[in-house]
Amino acid sequence: MVAQIKSTVRNTHSTLLCDIAGVAALVVMLVVGLHLPGLV
DSSP, X not given: OHHHHHHHHHHTHHHHHHXXXXXXXXXXXXXXXXXXXXXX
């Protein structure tokens, strides 16, 4: 099972990085959106 996970990560490395960047951007937008009413 560990070998399957490692091979999957190796095969989808660039896609995985793009997905992580997208998730990070969504988290930043969520945090900013939640704090925005307090700033106005």
